[in-house]
Amino acid sequence: MGCYSLSMTSEESDFLRRKQISLRGLPEIDSVKEVINNFNRHLHYTCAKDRNVATNKDFYFALANTIMDKLVGKWIRTQQSYHKQNVKRVYYLSLEFMMGRTLSNTMINLMLEGACDEALYQLGLDIEELESEEPDAGLGNGGLGRLAACFLDSLATLGYPAYGYGIRYEHGLFNQAIINCNQIEKPDSWLTYGNPWEKARPEYTIPVKFYGRTQKHGDRVEWVDYKTVIAMPYDTPIPGYKTNTVNTVRLWSAKSPKDFDLSYFNHGNYIEAVLDRNIAENISRVLYPNDNFFEGKELRLKQEYFMVAATLVDIIRRFKVNKTVIPDSKEELYSDFPDKVAIQLNDTHPSLAVPELMRILVDEEGLTWDLAWKVCKGTFAYTNHTILPEALERWPVSMIEHVLPRHLEIIYLINHFHLEEVRAKFPGDHEKIRNMSIIEETGEKRINMAYLSVVSCHTVNGVAAIHSGLLVTSLFKDFFELYPGKFQNKTNGITPRRWLVLCNPSLSHLITEKIGDEWPTQLHQLQNLKEFVNDKTFLQQVFKTKQENKRRLAQYVADTYGITLNVGSMFDIQVKRIHEYKRQTLNLLHVITLYNRIKSNPNGEFVPRTVFFGGKAAPGYQTAKETVSLICHVANVINNDPVIGDKLKVVFLTNYRCSLAEIIMPAADLSEQISLAGTEASGTGNMKFMLNGALTIGTLDGANVEMAEEMGMENIFIFGMKVEDVSRLWADGYDTRRYLARLPELQLALSQIRAGLFNPAEPHKFSDFSDNLIANDRFCVIADYESYVKCQEGVSELYMDWIKWTEKCLVNIASSGKFSSDRTIREYADEIWDIKPVHVDLNPPKE
Incomplete structure (x- = not known):
């Protein structure tokens, strides 16, 4: 799909920031003046600071209180309406x-983001810097x-x-x-x-x-x-x-x-x-x-x-x-x-x-x-x-x-x-x-x-x-x-306001240009995008938007970890809590397999990949913490191997959280949803990736099943056992060694882990990890390995054709309508709670 440089000049960075502002609409001059006046008032009277001594934290609080001023009247009227109508x-x-974070989401919901962007720009402040002051x-x-x-x-x-x-x-x-490649927990104050x-x-x-x-x-x-x-x-x-x-x-x-x-x-x-x-x-x-x-x-x-x-x-x-x-x-x-x-x-x-x-x-x-x-x-x-x-x-x-x-x-x-x-x-x-x-x-x-x-x-x-x-x-x-x-x-859903309008304004603007601006509350309207699947100009725009979002994530990685990424590589992402049933280990074994293939044939054809992991392991969950440590050790070896170069990189995104997900979701090419069939209740990360135009590789588990139904099996990469296959496997007596005997690449990867190839300073650190996987593979990592690796080969093959890949991305976006939390809530309201919407009038008639 081509290579793209990572670094952005300050002029390019400012251009992209101003572009994001323009995508949010042009604010009225009076509303900008009002924001400036209220911002200065809160800085002075609420924060008790002037511009000479105020910090970005003070500016954030001044802006947040300015937004709260706009909320309070509606808040009171809403509660009054509920009470009056009983x-x-x-x-x-x-x-x-x-x-x-609340600031950005609230500005968007109140339609204030354009006015706030422009007001802060006139005040010489960077709204993104103020947004980053807010803790999750x-x-x-x-x-x-x-x-x-x-x-x-x-x-x-x-x-x-x-x-x-x-x-x-x-x-x-x-x-x-x-x-030192180990998870350390620090207080979230x-x-x-x-x-x-x-x-x-x-x-x-x-x-x-x-x-x-x-x-x-x-x-x-x-x-x-x-x-x-x-x-x-x-x-x-x-x-x-x-x-x-x-x-x-x-x-x-x-x-x-x-x-x-x-x-x-x-x-x-x-x-x-x-x-x-x-x-x-x-x-x-x-x-x-x-x-x-x-x-x-x-x-x-x-x-x-x-x-x-x-x-x-x-x-x-x-x-x-x-x-x-x-x-x-x-x-x-x-x-x-x-x-x-x-x-x-x-x-x-x-x-x-x-x-x-x-x-x-x-x-x-x-x-x-x-x-x-x-x-x-x-x-x-x-x-x-x-x-x-x-x-x-x-x-x-x-x-x-x-x-x-x-x-x-x-x-x-x-x-x-x-x-x-x-x-x-x-x-x-x-x-x-x-x-x-x-x-x-x-x-x-x-x-x-x-x-x-x-x-x-x-x-x-x-x-x-x-x-x-x-x-x-x-x-x-x-x-x-x-x-x-x-x-x-x-079936679960996600809010398209945070997970597309807020986190991916470029794509949101592109969609609005094509189908109008009602889709954030009527997500089924995204199906109208299917008529543009063969529009090469539109596909180029979708592709360009994805590359911009990948550059943003790559810049974050460069700034945070000092790792330079090939933005033309496939961004292959698995971010979720670290748990055995979510099978980060299966993903990592595939990474090691790719590493070994490159090492054995450095001059062979290879589709470049950047594999991202992210997620927290519960402090008392030893296997999960060992998984995090092993990922980081493997990343250190691969990222520093000159033979590998930029063909393969592994990044562990520390402290995965909502605000980081807002950068990750728009940048993903491939979404990893690889839990053992019958173990993931639903998943919602899978929906966020789908809505932002990532293709999914996954099992028929949780909401993956319904996602496949909506988009068609040809637009998702499904591998592995089904629920009934898993039951049959255990009923027949699951023996991992029968699989290992015919999977030399998996044998090699496990032996390398056991021998300490990725952690020579502590060569026996993961020997038990490897042995336990063979002896007690509760979530059938070994049984699904072969199907997973073969499916990944199909992923790489498709990625080489940017038009076909982007066509499937667009079909994913267009098929996301079912997975709005608005649909889920309507079903709860009608079929469980028996409640009705209430109209809130800000100017009720006087009695």
Whole structure:
């Protein structure tokens, strides 16, 4: 596809920056003046600085507050509209929200980006420098948290009355550094300089109870001798795209219920007084950095309960406020609760909301059990995100009893009535009764939170067609027989505003020129691009846009790592959490195979590749951390081998996060979605790459299946086993050595890893890694290797023909309409939540 120089002159860089400004539209002069005036006002009065002493951080805060001025009026009017119309609202409960940066997204949604660009240019400031001052609010581990953020954007854009609820972690997901080829975790102190996008609401603080015991008073149960932690809410506005709707995400921060314990002071022990306070506030101190892996720590349990307990009090308060007439009886008061409140559990992390609502309704509000249960089942819905056994939450009964004694009693009672229902449906089937119990009796008694969620919620959904199918045929098979109408599919989606309009303005402008400007909220309109598949001039424009984006990523790599890239090479990218089921190891074995082929025939024909890896390994996940280390060692050898030159480069993109993804996605030629079939619930990175015109190499897993259906199998590179093939492989007895015997290139790669070729200073460092893969290849890397390498050869062959490659890129873009989170949210709204959009009028008629 040709070679392109990497370096840009300052004039070229400025030209590209101004080009991005022009693509965002020409602002009105008055709006530019208004931005300048408000910016200077905030710099002076909010930041208390003048231009002589202000830093870029101050300029960022001044700009952020200028944007907030535009948000607040819409924010207030939105909440007023919901209250006045007394609409049903949806509450999205999630322990993770991977929001990324807010400034750019908000400017785009409010249509202020052109005015802000021009205003800052006139002030002699660089908007990209100010945007880079904002830390990612990375309060999530990966796909689950980013999905929640996309859903919030779509809910606001579509005008649905919605609230997000989570925890305001003081430290988000750790910052990743690579030192001597090893991952080092550093604190993500994203709140160090404050957060201009949030508003503290101390008037709505809520006490949350822990520990203690229960005592009975006749039919009534009281929770006594508990300890209290205060939940303090912080609200962040979520604006819709080109709408008046501004929804809210409310994050809870843990505060001590008292400043100091005076008994410590009486003994002169000031330090103990302070430490006692810190114990309570530890609940919201840090996000657990585990992804698809359950770690049964007491602090994590407290975080989960802390969030749902505060949230339910808040929801009930809002429900009561909207009652114009308070009924005489509590039964009548709560009879329409499910008609006004929909609560979505984003995985099982918030599932303690079920026993908590039962506790509130029965113990505090005095409802009968049957009525309270009817309210609960009518209110809650549950989204499952994984079938991996190690990811499913199973809390020890002893821990629940210690931390939440009343909730254990309620869960046992829920299980009792549930098993009565099972016995009635399957009389005499004792094995089914045992298998379907919420309380697992084998070994240490545990509570299966997925089972609790299925029993308690009116709807259960998976997040891709294949995943939802696996739920009812494997994980929840028995429950599907009991509740066949309860299960649905809701294929995930992404917001096209952040993942195309914001991160790829050149391509966005190109699309708008061809099909108009409605596609960001009507993504199915991208299908109109298919009529230009044979338009060579348009294909050249698409190709040129991709090269510009590749140069941008290459410049980032040069600035960050000092590695010079061949921008004409194929940018082959795998960015996601490091996990065995995502099979970064399979990708790396292919890299080593390419390396060996070049070394054995340096003058042979070879399609240049730059292979990018990115992702964080959970600190306690040793295999994942070894994978990161091995990638970095292999990269060091390949990148410094003069025989290889620029034919093959390997780059590990450290500290992968939302803002970095916004640079990566537009630059990708090839997207690696290579999980073992039946292990990835959906994936959303695959959709982001597709939307930005990358071709996918992947298995028939997760949303890859539906992507292939939308674009046609001829426009995606599919390899490897299907779900039924994997089942058959294990049933027949999977023996890795049978595969190795006929795969000399794989044998060579594994022997090189084992012998320390890539890490001669520590030659035995990865010998166990290699041996374990052969002895316990749980995710069938070796079984899929041959198919993967052969498929990659087809990728290289196609890449040599830029016209055919770009044609397929365009078909990918044009086929992306289904994968908008707007479509997903409409399906949730219509088929699960039963909510309607609300029109927000900024100038309502006077009464």
